[in-house]
Amino acid sequence: MNINNQCIPLESIEIGMCVSYSQTITDYDVKAFAGLSGDHNPVHVDDIYASESRYKKRIAHGLIAGSFFSALFGTKLPGPGCVYASQSFNFKRAIYLGDTVTATATVTNVDIKNKKVFFDTVCKVKNKTVIDGQAALFIPGNK
Template sequence: MTNVDFTISFENIEVGMSVSYSQTVTDADVKQFAGLSGDHNPVHVDENFAASSRFKRRIAHGLISGSFFSALFGTKLPGPGCVYVAQSFNFKRPVYLGDTVTAIATVKSIDVAKRRVFFETVCKVRNKTVIDGSAELYVPEDK
């Protein structure tokens, strides 16, 4: 697996290339996401409610971690100008406030004729998978 830390032209993308992005999820992130998305589920925003839940404390919205793939695709691989076609998420474990999430996207296949790149995607916290799935990106001709 080759780790790419820069944008790369479509013609140079190869199966096995991988990119990653890490970010620690904060209280401010959760509150901003709740405001942006309208998802004010108390398991995310209310300490008392979350304490009585199966999680025992507040958890981050799953799509906060899922959105880290957008950072990878739009800035690293395939890079600026690419457009999402599809993304799937399987939520395996909760992400708690203060957890550092590492999103990893690995090229699984390429459709040169349609200029599509297919990725395996995974988010990890302390080397445990919290999300896995796949993504498909379109890369325009001018990239």
């Protein structure tokens, strides 16, 4: 869809277009995110603490999976140059280390006048929704 790492022109974006990205969450991902974000909650980084939690083992930070939308928007649809206007998250289920998360963004509206595109966003693990929400992005203007 976005072969030359170019932003898809606003006029070419249609309702229903969608893109996906999948990644398996590793121990390294969780520890790197904890270091980057400063969120060292033991339910994410401490096996013993997490084993005594409601989840019974370590869980990934929800925003690791949420950040996959940034990858989709910045590289696939609409592509380089777009900028987040908003993103909402509803966290439905825990994501465990070793889970493969598939993030999908689907165009729900295109506002040509204001150069914005709106999306439904969802992350799934084993076909079950773990995160859903909506996003809006500003599309770069013509140079």
